[in-house]
Amino acid sequence: MTSEGPQARHVAIIMDGNGRWAKRKHLPRVMGHRKGVEAVRELVRSLKDTSIECLTLYAFSSENWKRPDEEVDDLMNLMRKFIKSDLPEFIANDVRLHIIGDWQSLAPDIVEMLEDALEQTASGSRTLAVALNYGAQAEIVQAAQRAAEQGPITEDSLAANLYTAGLPPLDLLIRTSGEVRLSNFLLWQAAYAEMLFTDVLWPDFTPEHLRQALEDFTNRERRFGGR
Numbered sequence: 001m002t003s004e005g006p007q008a009r010h011v012a013i014i015m016d017g018n019g020r021w022a023k024r025k026h027l028p029r030v031m032g033h034r035k036g037v038e039a040v041r042e043l044v045r046s047l048k049d050t051s052i053e054c055l056t057l058y059a060f061s062s063e064n065w066k067r068p069d070e071e072v073d074d075l076m077n078l079m080r081k082f083i084k085s086d087l088p089e090f091i092a093n094d095v096r097l098h099i100i101g102d103w104q105s106l107a108p109d110i111v112e113m114l115e116d117a118l119e120q121t122a123s124g125s126r127t128l129a130v131a132l133n134y135g136a137q138a139e140i141v142q143a144a145q146r147a148a149e150q151g152p153i154t155e156d157s158l159a160a161n162l163y164t165a166g167l168p169p170l171d172l173l174i175r176t177s178g179e180v181r182l183s184n185f186l187l188w189q190a191a192y193a194e195m196l197f198t199d200v201l202w203p204d205f206t207p208e209h210l211r212q213a214l215e216d217f218t219n220r221e222r223r224f225g226g227r
């Protein structure tokens with residue numbers, strides 16, 4: 001890494017555009033999601049060559065249940081396959097899995113696979129945080145309720161009850177596919193994050209795109225409200 005500026009430790013990505021990628025190629029939507037999983041795999045493999053200590057990916061939002069049953073099933077099946085096929089690689093590459101969201105209410109077999117994966121990767125040095133059945137507003141409400149049970153609510157006490165407690169502060173939030181909105185993702189955590197919106201569709205997003213995003217980040221001047 002040649003740049004002198006700040007290095008991004010925590011990067012989050014809203015992986016958008018799988019459906020449009022498939023449509024452009026006259027393929028079924030599921031093919032876009034499948035290619036999207038391949039993009040995830042390549043990105044996770046490239047983490048060791050970056051400054052990133054934590055990569056957080058928006059895989060399934062609490063609003064995604066509104067999609068047709070068939071698509072929800074496809075996404076859940078891809079998740080099952082992904083954990084099964086990539087767990088050995090996570091372990092070998094020192095990647096620790098972390099899940100954010102209400103994942104315990106997913107199908108019991110997925111919950112079991114995730115619990116096993118969390119346990120087996122617990123000592124990894126870089127974190128892959130996957131958002132599953134995640135919604136930021138619900139996360140904040142739940143954190144506020146828990147913080148209130150513990151004492152007065154402060155910024156610190158609320159943050160300590162978010163799913164992201166213990167992870168580095170969010171530095172950079174990327175959304176692919178040209179949409180410019182947060183879609184209920186990491187609303188609290190994004191308070192001081194840099195934002196990068198790219199037209200690249202998620203299945204086409206490569207480690208080189210990530211490298212470029214990190215390079216751009218080092219050239220941004222972060223003020224955190226100061227001047």
Ligand code: FPP
Nearest residue numbers: 015016017018019020036037040059079082
């Ligand atoms: C957005 O594309 C993408 C999703 C709703 C799911 C993201 C999931 C994956 C990349 C695969 C599963 C992930 C893992 C970690 C196994 P879209 O369908 O909204 O695309 P569109 O806006 O072009 O229709």
